[in-house]
Amino acid sequence: MKIYEQKIAPNARRVRVFLAEKGLLDQAEFVELDLQKGENRTAEFRGKNMLAKIPVLELDDGTHISESVAICRYFEALHPENPLMGSTPLEQAEIEMWQRRCEIYFMNLVGMAFQHTSGFFADRMTPIKEWGEECYKGASKFMHMLDKHLADSEYVAGDSYSIADITAMCTVDFSRVVQLRRGEEQVNLNRWYEAVSGRASAKA
């Protein structure tokens, strides 16, 4: 099977870290696309994902799965051992809750802050600087909330490492593109970040 991605993209990294944690990184051939050159916007690639986004998983029978978490869910369901999306109904729900919080109020905001303030994709969207600045403020606020939450929680979604930690870690690293950084006073966030970044999977 193949995974079409761009290595520097945070969503692509989420999938690689997930596969590394599962011990499945060598199962897929990774195909690098240059998004700035628009290699994801060709008719051929839109045949793989009509929304022209990466990453896309291509199975050997030609089936395509896009959306990072959908790709992760496929591998989680195929290989349920060492679960990263929870086992019991309550664990599954708590991980889904934190995963979505980290996406909606953090990762997506950093992404929009970047696109709307940098003009990186100005050839294919309308950057609105004021909106980018609002997104930056929201992401910064979430980082503070996460620091507070991690005072009472070893990992983002409880006592075990999960996909929510992957999303949060990839977003903290991606935040550098908008000059949003962890503060020295955010001791809980920093303790957690050192732990998750120290795992071998973080280098995937």
Add this chain to the structure above:
Amino acid sequence: MKIYEQKIAPNARRVRVFLAEKGLLDQAEFVELDLQKGENRTAEFRGKNMLAKIPVLELDDGTHISESVAICRYFEALHPENPLMGSTPLEQAEIEMWQRRCEIYFMNLVGMAFQHTSGFFADRMTPIKEWGEECYKGASKFMHMLDKHLADSEYVAGDSYSIADITAMCTVDFSRVVQLRRGEEQVNLNRWYEAVSGRASAKA
């Protein structure tokens, strides 16, 4: 158990329709909050969800789960019969893919179009009209893409009704608040909409 919600909110409706499809609607007591009056922004409610969003599921032991899809996943895992999130790994992945497409490129865009053009929550956010208009355009584009997709697919994520249909249906109905409506020429979308809206669960 209790579910804190506001009946007119599209995310709250997603959970009710999901529970109705599962035959579980009578398991929870629904508690109505007035969001415009800020009943979700009290210290008491932030104790249930630090992000002050509805819906929130409160279990009898005092555990809280927020984020609509996390609440749905809890019930799906507890009651796996009549699955709405797929059974095989591929079904789970395809439903997750379409669910996320319907959320990211449709529901969230309609929500932001509404908030940024109406000033509905102007006391707690900065409405940016230009951004609201961009979101409207994106949502309209997705509706066209969905119409095209439904030419070859009975439901949003394949041959079976799933949580992706619930999200898409709730969003089509919510789109009226920004005057985004299905076109007569969108015959596939209209065929699908009549089918999903005709289910008893749509009235939940």
